[in-house]
Amino acid sequence: MPLMTSPSLPMNTINRDLKDVIDSVKAYIELDRASGISEFFVDTPDTRYAIHNTSDLDSLKTEISGCKRCSLHRTRHNTVLGAGNPKAELMFIGEAPGEDEDLHGLPFVGRAGQLLTKIIEAMGLKRSDVYIANILKCRPPNNRPPLPAEIEECEDILKKQIGIIKPKIICTLGKFASQTLLRTETTISALRGNFKEYNGIKLMPTFHPAYLLRNPADKKLVWQDMKKIMKELKR
Ligand code: URA
Numbered sequence: 646m647p648l649m650t651s652p653s654l655p656m657n658t659i660n661r662d663l664k665d666v667i668d669s670v671k672a673y674i675e676l677d678r679a680s681g682i683s684e685f686f687v688d689t690p691d692t693r694y695a696i697h698n699t700s701d702l703d704s705l706k707t708e709i710s711g712c713k714r715c716s717l718h719r720t721r722h723n724t725v726l727g728a729g730n731p732k733a734e735l736m737f738i739g740e741a742p743g744e745d746e747d748l749h750g751l752p753f754v755g756r757a758g759q760l761l762t763k764i765i766e767a768m769g770l771k772r773s774d775v776y777i778a779n780i781l782k783c784r785p786p787n788n789r790p791p792l793p794a795e796i797e798e799c800e801d802i803l804k805k806q807i808g809i810i811k812p813k814i815i816c817t818l819g820k821f822a823s824q825t826l827l828r829t830e831t832t833i834s835a836l837r838g839n840f841k842e843y844n845g846i847k848l849m850p851t852f853h854p855a856y857l858l859r860n861p862a863d864k865k866l867v868w869q870d871m872k873k874i875m876k877e878l879k880r
Contacts, residue, residue, distance in 0.1 A: 676787070676789055696708060696709075696801050696802060696805050699805065699809075700809065701731070701809065702726065702727070702731050702806065702809055702810075705726060705802070705805060705806065705809070706724075706726045709724050709726060709782055709802055710724050712724060712782070712783075712802075714798040714799075715783075715794065715795050715798045715799075717781070717783035717784065717785060717786075717795060718783060720784070720786045721742075721747055721783040721784050722747050722748055722750075722784075723742075723747060723748070723749070723750035724750070724782045724783055725742040725746050725747065725750055725751060725752050725779065725782055725783070725784075726778070726782055726802075726806070727752055727776060727777055727778030727779070727806060728751050728752055728772075728776070728777055729772060729773060729774075729775050729776035729777050730773060730774055730775060730776055731776065731809065731810060732810070732811075733774065733775045733776035733810055733812055734775075734812055734813040734814065734878055735770070735774075735775045735776075735812060735813070735814050735815075735816065735874065735878060736775065736776045736777075736778065736807065736810055736812035736814070736815050736816070737753075737761065737765075737775060737776070737777045737778070737815075737816050737817075737818055738777075738778050738779065738780065738803070738815060738816070738817050738818065738822045738826070739752065739753060739757075739761075739777070739778070739779045739780070739818040739819065739822055739853065739854075740779060740780055740781070740790075740791065740818070740819055740821040740822060740853065741779050741780060741781035741783070741784060741785055741788075741791050741821075742779060742781070742782070742783065742784040743755050743757070743784060743788050744784065744788070745758070746758070746779075746784065747783075747784035752777045752778060752779055753777050753854075756855075756858060757853070757854040757855040757858060758854070760854040760857060760858060761777070761818070761854045764854070764867065764868075764871060767868070767871070768871050768874070768875055768880065769875070769880055770880075776810050776812065778803065778806055779822075780796055780799065780800075780803060780821055780822050780825050781795055781796065781799050782799055782802055783799075790821065791821055796821075796825055800825070807844075807846070812846060813846070813847065813877075813878065814846070814847045814848070814849065814874055814877055814878065815843055815846055815847070815848045815849070816848075816849045816850075816851060816870075816871075816874060817848060817849070817850045817851070818851060818852070818853045818854065819833060819852065819853025819855070819856060820832070820833040820853070822850075822853075823836050823837075823850035824836075826843050826848060827841055827843065827848070827850070833850060833852060833853075836850040837849075837850050837851045837852060837866065837867075837870060838850075838851070838866065838869060838870050838873075840873065840877070847877060849870055849873060849874055851866075851867050851870040851871075852866065852867050
């Protein structure tokens with residue numbers, strides 16, 4: 646069958662884009678291989694895991710627990726939907742579960758999570774007052790960054806979650822969550838510190854707690870961002 650091409654895209658642009666995709670897939674495979682993963686699967690999305698008319702977080706949790714939409718189900722121990730107050734005014738959204746989160750089925754319970762807990766408590770809140778979730782619900786092997794296809798497959802689960810919680814404010818933690826929800830490639834350093842909007846909800850991008858563990862001098866910037874959130878929440 647002849648290759649269908651868009652009349653507006655010259656063939657060499659398509660070849661260049663294809664080469665970029667192939668190069669990034671190769672880079673991920675090399676990264677996984679270097680850390681001992683020797684089998685690779687390509688899954689076709691399984692439509693049985695489409696999200697239905699779920700209207701509460703417990704049903705959503707059950708619904709996604711067997712999700713096989715992407716290949717992350719092969720290496721995960723648990724799906725990690727999120728945790729906290731289902732009526733929270735403030736929702737934190739991180740990147741993806743790490744090793745501890747994968748083992749416990751809960752978000753932000755490792756070292757970065759402990760720092761997030763301290764930040765929440767410094768705001769005069771408890772973890773149980775807020776809701777904490779991630780862009781991806783399954784751990785990428787060796788904590789590699791999420792792939793665009795994985796983000797895409799998982800996004801309607803997060804949308805559903807936000808729709809159920811209806812937070813007044815979303816705080817995105819780090820580059821992946823901020824860029825995904827805001828549909829931008831602007832760096833997190835440029836995004837952080839100013840309220841944006843996500844589907845009518847105020848959204849504050851800030852640095853990820855894992856970044857703060859490596860760059861503690863930037864904690865003061867995150868604190869500035871949290872103070873803006875507290876002001877908005879009238880706390
Ligand atoms: N980092 C994240 O982005 N999410 C977690 O749940 C844990 C670490």
